[in-house]
Amino acid sequence: MYVEDTIAAISTPVGEGGVGIIRVSGPDSSAIARRIVRRSTDGDFESHRFYYGSVVDPATGLDIDEAMAVLMKAPRSYTREDVLEIQCHGGYLVTRRVLDAVLRCGARLAEPGEFTRRAFLNGRIDLVQAEAIIDVIRSKTDAALSLAQHQREGRLSGRIGAIQGDLRHALALVEAYIDFPEDEVDRASFAEIDSRSRGAFAAIEELLAGFDEGRVLREGVSVVIAGKPNVGKSSLLNTLLQEKRAIVTSVPGTTRDIIEEVVNVRGLPLRILDTAGVRDSEDLVEREGVRLTLERIPQADLVLVVLDGSRPLDADDRTIFEAVAGRRSIVVVNKSDLPRAFDRFPQALERAAVEISAATGAGIPELRELIFDTFIHGRAIDSREYVALSQARHRDALAAARERIAAFLANLSRGENLEILAVDLKDALHAVGEVTGETTPDDILDLIFQRFCVGK
Numbered sequence: 001m002y003v004e005d006t007i008a009a010i011s012t013p014v015g016e017g018g019v020g021i022i023r024v025s026g027p028d029s030s031a032i033a034r035r036i037v038r039r040s041t042d043g044d045f046e047s048h049r050f051y052y053g054s055v056v057d058p059a060t061g062l063d064i065d066e067a068m069a070v071l072m073k074a075p076r077s078y079t080r081e082d083v084l085e086i087q088c089h090g091g092y093l094v095t096r097r098v099l100d101a102v103l104r105c106g107a108r109l110a111e112p113g114e115f116t117r118r119a120f121l122n123g124r125i126d127l128v129q130a131e132a133i134i135d136v137i138r139s140k141t142d143a144a145l146s147l148a149q150h151q152r153e154g155r156l157s158g159r160i161g162a163i164q165g166d167l168r169h170a171l172a173l174v175e176a177y178i179d180f181p182e183d184e185v186d187r188a189s190f191a192e193i194d195s196r197s198r199g200a201f202a203a204i205e206e207l208l209a210g211f212d213e214g215r216v217l218r219e220g221v222s223v224v225i226a227g228k229p230n231v232g233k234s235s236l237l238n239t240l241l242q243e244k245r246a247i248v249t250s251v252p253g254t255t256r257d258i259i260e261e262v263v264n265v266r267g268l269p270l271r272i273l274d275t276a277g278v279r280d281s282e283d284l285v286e287r288e289g290v291r292l293t294l295e296r297i298p299q300a301d302l303v304l305v306v307l308d309g310s311r312p313l314d315a316d317d318r319t320i321f322e323a324v325a326g327r328r329s330i331v332v333v334n335k336s337d338l339p340r341a342f343d344r345f346p347q348a349l350e351r352a353a354v355e356i357s358a359a360t361g362a363g364i365p366e367l368r369e370l371i372f373d374t375f376i377h378g379r380a381i382d383s384r385e386y387v388a389l390s391q392a393r394h395r396d397a398l399a400a401a402r403e404r405i406a407a408f409l410a411n412l413s414r415g416e417n418l419e420i421l422a423v424d425l426k427d428a429l430h431a432v433g434e435v436t437g438e439t440t441p442d443d444i445l446d447l448i449f450q451r452f453c454v455g456k
């Protein structure tokens with residue numbers, strides 16, 4: 001065990017709930033249970049047995065609440081330390097009182113993510129799995145959740161472990177020759193070093209290739225709906241949401257502010273921004289809205305350029321096309337329930353396009369497919385086998401490892417000095433270890449666990 005003190009926190013959300021859980025971890029857990037949980041029978045708490053009793057104030061001996069409590073003796077617990085959980089009634093004040101009683105017995109308040117950090121430091125899970133736990137909690141779509149669960153279960157860690165195994169094997173062979181400099185590297189060893197490092201390289205490449213998809217599933221994508229006034233942008237948002245969220249009127253310039261909502265497209269979370277219609281305007285408020293729209297376009301992962309198919313294209317439409325030049329975009333020709341006023345797209349429109357009617361819902365499934373296909377390329381994201389990188393931190397570390405292995409392979413084929421070869425492999429292993437936590441610096445660990453909630 002690395003950690004000596006006993007930590008405590010309320011692990012359920014702040015507010016009113018059916019029950020509230022106060023979690024305690026560390027060597028004093030058992031003593032705290034005996035001091036503040038009063039049962040009808042005497043004696044020590046048996047591990048993993050659920051007891052009914054009351055929580056008492058350690059100073060006054062007065063009852064705070066009735067409760068259920070369980071002690072989980074190390075190492076059979078979430079943190080691998082002794083853990084005590086007290087379940088009381090789920091009120092804001094009553095959970096706070098139980099926590100205070102625990103703190104008065106000598107525990108200290110846990111920092112955000114500290115229980116999970118201990119599970120990591122005590123070797124129950126690696127850093128990838130610890131980070132996945134927060135993703136499980138934050139997931140808003142089925143696909144994001146199953147990706148996070150796969151990582152929490154250790155599937156990504158398993159892939160990374162295989163890479164580490166190959167690199168360590170290659171390094172051991174290289175080092176064996178450093179110890180006996182008079183020996184020539186024999187053919188079989190050379191082939192083994194070569195194939196192990198190539199295997200690691202290929203496995204890293206494969207993980208890196210899946211990063212973009214993993215990232216969009218985890219973080220979602222930002223989608224800006226843009227177009228001149230009155231083309232039906234707000235109507236499109238409402239149709240995608242199946243809810244009357246934004247004001248829709250026949251008056252051009254209805255939307256002034258940016259409206260943001262999350263839409264789930266086959267598990268891909270879209271953060272959709274409805275914006276003010278872009279045109280030259282004398283109105284000060286409208287001009288500010290237009291400025292905000294133009295500011296958001298460059299930050300979007302995707303722009304839906306909405307046109308009104310029932311009216312001829314004009315200079316305001318062209319302004320939008322100029323604003324989205326070079327951005328990933330889909331042209332959405334709206335109002336397909338009305339007669340079409342233009343039949344051919346100008347050359348600026350030679351990109352993904354779909355005809356819809358926000359009013360009737362026609363074309364909306366096709367639009368959703370097109371958006372999905374823009375980011376997800378035929379991988380079975382809902383299958384049990386799906387494993388992907390989803391965090392930039394992991395991507396950066398693996399990209400660094402790939403560089404070192406590439407340098408190693410180049411030096412190996414050039415017959416470079418073995419000590420230099422060993423350095424490249426060690427650097428590669430160090431970079432991979434930053435993903436799993438073996439070589440991650442403490443300040444990075446601090447940043448990672450700060451993102452957790454208190455009590456996790």
Ligand SMILES: Nc1nc2c(c(=O)[nH]1)N(C=O)[C@@H](CNc1ccc(C(=O)N[C@@H](CCC(=O)O)C(=O)O)cc1)CN2
Nearest residue numbers: 011021023072075076077078079080085115124455456
């Ligand atoms: N009440 C409660 N519910 C919870 C949690 C918890 O800590 N408390 N969890 C988290 O917040 C999650 C469950 N995660 C857990 C993970 C491992 C162990 C555990 O005791 N592992 C030991 C022993 C396993 C065994 O007995 O076979 C181990 O892996 O060594 C417990 C909970 C979700 N539900």
Ligand SMILES: Nc1nc2c(ncn2[C@@H]2O[C@H](COP(=O)(O)OP(=O)(O)OP(=O)(O)O)[C@@H](O)[C@H]2O)c(=O)[nH]1
Nearest residue numbers: 229230231232233234235250253254255277358359
């Ligand atoms: N017939 C028809 N009318 C539509 C359709 N979509 C929107 N409209 C109408 O077009 C008008 C403008 O719709 P909005 O959704 O407010 O347009 P907008 O692009 O958000 O407009 P601004 O916020 O002013 O930029 C309203 O009268 C809608 O009812 C459609 O698919 N078919």
Ligand SMILES: [Mg+2]
Nearest residue numbers: 233234254255
């Ligand atoms: Mg609008």
